[in-house]
Amino acid sequence: MGLIAGALAKLAMPGPDPGGILVTILIGIVGAFVGGWLLNLLGFSGSAGQISLGSIFTATVGAIVLLVVYRLITRRLA
Secondary structure (H helix, E strand, O other), X not given: OHHHHHHHHHHHOOOOOOOOHHHHHHHHHHHHHXXXXXXXXXXXXXXXXXXXXXXXHHHHHXXXXXXXXXXXXXXXXX
């Protein structure tokens, strides 16, 4: 699921980000945690451990948030 979420996030936010398939998978995996955390903050209960369209969407949103933060940080450092 990390690969799917990471690939969808890169598709939604194309750009010259460093890293290959492993970084994409890691972004998707961490994005799943970030997305689940964000939904929990908003009062939604998640379906932890289940692969569904909703969990892929949640992981993708989390991965997009990570990409935005990463790009903001690297833009300020450059």
